[in-house]
Amino acid sequence: MEAVVVDAGSKLLKAGIAAPDQAPPLVMPSKMKLDVEDQELADGAVVEEVVHPVVRGFVKDWDAMEDLLNYVLYRDIGWEIGDEGQILFTEPLFTPKTLREQLVQLMFEKFNVSGFYASEQAVLSLYAVGRISGCTVDIGHGKIDIAPVCEGAVQHIASKRLEIGGVDLTNLFAQELKKSNPSVNLDVADVELLKEQYACCTEDYLTFEGIESSCQPEKHTLPDGQVITIEKEGYIVGEALFQPRILGLEDYGIVHQLVTSVSNVSSEYHRQLLENTMLCGGTSSMTGFEDRFQREANLSTSAICPSLVKPPEYMPENLARYSAWLGGAILAKVVFPQNQHVTKGEYDETGPSIVHKKCF
DSSP states (O other): OOOEEEEEOSSEEEEEEOOTTSOOSEEEESOEEEEEEOTTSGGGOEEEEEEOSEETTEEOOHHHHHHHHHIIIIIIIOOOTTOOOEEEEEEOTTOOHHHHHHHHHHHHHTSOOSEEEEEEHHHHHHHHTTOSSEEEEEEOSSOEEEEEEETTEEOGGGOEEESOOHHHHHHHHHHHHHHHOTTOOOOHHHHHHHHHHHOBOOSSHHHHHTHHHHOOOEEEEOTTSOEEEESSHHHHHHHTTTOGGGGTOOOOOHHHHHHHHHHTSOGGGHHHHHTTEEEESGGGGSBTHHHHHHHHHHTOOSSSOOOBOOOOTTSOTTHHHHHHHHHHHHHHHHHTTTTOSEEHHHHHHHOTTHHHHHOO
């Protein structure tokens, strides 16, 4: 049985049998609906409650995570109870040891897997483009991770996490739309779809400053028939990645954060890291983002100009959205056949702490 690769993000869960040159077969929302009794309603009526097991990259609700994985592995992947296979998980930057141990414990004690491995998303994303060294800028739903990787090892002391992501840009977009459309009722699903269609980056800050006077209003009809006017709001969302003060943050923009991060690594690696910069995560696919990022990088005061890695032609489209999963599929073809993973026997002998010795 081929190994399964799981990349559980804050918004989407990607899973499937390891196939390094294909997009993940299963991409689904990382959420569960629970039926709960509402004591405030007559007769304790049952209402639906939406639970998000993963928040800002980390598992926060293990019961919901177990239910979600149970659905994915047995119903979608096709595992059978008593005949479970091997599994590889992607790990976000700075995953606490306790969470790593809880995951391996869940896999062996609840799912009875025959083998387990976990690897950091930054490393896996680089594997997906044929690199073992470089720097990843991963813009996820709930966070931005910037991680220099040297010879397959994340340089944690130089890595950075920014507690902003796609969800914060969605909220910003909703706020801006509400200012110009006060009578329109927007739900999160509407805003998400509008963001995907209209959020974009200008070529530079000067162009952004001129948007207000040059931007033509555009009418958009929502599924429920309401009409909304969109002008500069989409540009504001894109600019927030380069000017975090728009979100009320004091942090520097994303390119400055990258250069600063790399400067904390030994200088002998600077060229290798900056010349192999990879943008990944769903938000990195925003219209104009890659061009703006490279333009800002070209203006950087760094002695070595950051340049972006281009994905191999044989890899699936939208590689940036699935790079960690694809890298996991590549790694799974190595660690399990070569017995580098955590086995059931090793787990039974050592316990959850074995994950720190075998998965690094």
